[in-house]
Amino acid sequence: MATYKKRGYKPKATKKNDEVEDNFNEEESTTAEVFNNLDEGANKTEEWVAGNQKPILIAIGVVVVAALAYLGYSRFVEQPKEFEAADEIAQSQIYFENALDATNKDQDSLFNLALNGGNGKYGLLKVIDNYGGTSSGNLAHYYAGVAYLNIGKYKEAIDQLEDFKSDDEILAPLAKGAIGDAFMQLNQPEEALGYYEKAASMRKNKFTTPKFLMKAAITAIQLKKGADAEKHLSKIEEEYSDSPEAENVPVYLGQAQGLQ
Template identity: 65%
Template sequence: MATYKKRGYKPNTKEEQQNSVEDQSTTAEVFNTLDEGASKTEEWVAKNQKYIFIIIGAAALVILGYLGYEEFIQEPKEAEAANEMFQAQQYFDSALAGSSAQSDSLYNLALTGGQGKFGFEDIIENYGGTKAGNLANYYAGMAYLNTNQYDKAIDRLEDFKSDDEILAPLAKGAIGDAFMQIDQPENALDFYEEAAKMRDNSFTTPKFLMKAAVVAIKLGEGSTAEEYLTRIKNEYPDAPEANQVAVYLGQAQAMQ
């Protein structure tokens, strides 16, 4: 058991006096050791202070450079890119809402620009490191998909990077659509499956499970199609795709 001594306590016995002397000696050694360590540290710092200052200065320059880049270069560039892309987005939205006769020309304007403003391709080329530049890859890919330029659609959509709940799987699924159009159903199935797995929501997940099931039936993979259709039936009964499950499920089961 530890023994605690009050302040002002004086050792009475010879043994206590001896222990007190030993304690003082040990304490003195500890302080001497600390002093020696501190002296060595001071000597090392003094000897290497030039290099220390260089390292600290370099780190400070990196931090200040990054902050300056973000504030004075990247942020204005982001704003400029978003402003430039506004007109291209207007063309794209009009193409979606317009008749098929008008849509192709509007998609082309969205891609190449008009009224003195950049198109999506110009945004990608000039503002590739911005959020707007990345988003332009998605719009450009969808514009190419809707104008039957499937190879270009695949290239642009693969360049699009996003964590968005909806856009990320839509882009991936659109690549599947492009592969279907160029008669590569095996590749299309891979992308539909990936799109279905990317997020779990009632919009994109059943949408791409259904597309994957239909392609699986086309490829003679009845069990795979049945698995996806059953998921739609059980997990997303309120999705529009659930209304089609019965028809395709019969086809999938008949193949097994």
């Protein structure tokens, strides 16, 4: 038998329905509160910005000016200085290269010209003084160090070479090894050995690594450090067997082993 609802019949609210309605009202109230808080926060931010426009604009202006100043300094001060330094060092480089190719008679005078200048151009020492922060000024330390080394001014050579900074594959170890050469000339083999070992380990290539491993081995033999010498010689033999230094390994290896 079918059951029909009477006209005007209203279902009786259940407890569950009451809870749903209450939850909905709570969520609606919470949402409204969140938006009100956001509005209040936005209003406070706007008020703060409005009240602090001047310091904000000043701060932005400082940042912009600093950025423009840096770009301007780089373009109008640093770059021209780099060009000037490169122009000034060019003549010294020519003297230096000619000195390396010259006979002993002319070497000293050419190295001195490289150091002190000629033909109206700065020498390496003036380039260092006037353009110390440039790439050419840094490179001048290397040239000056090698020039001093060749004319027998070993302490000056060490000072210049210590000031030279480079990540170059060849120049960096050459500079370090040249300091070792200067200490050898000063009869300080212990210091020389340390620099030769540093030069050999700085980079791994077929030119500088076996060169300074051999110098380290010979110096170690002189200091009667047979084990150290054998270690350096064995490395040449194992890793750089096609280098010119490898040909002399058997001779020095016998000496090293005889010290142990």
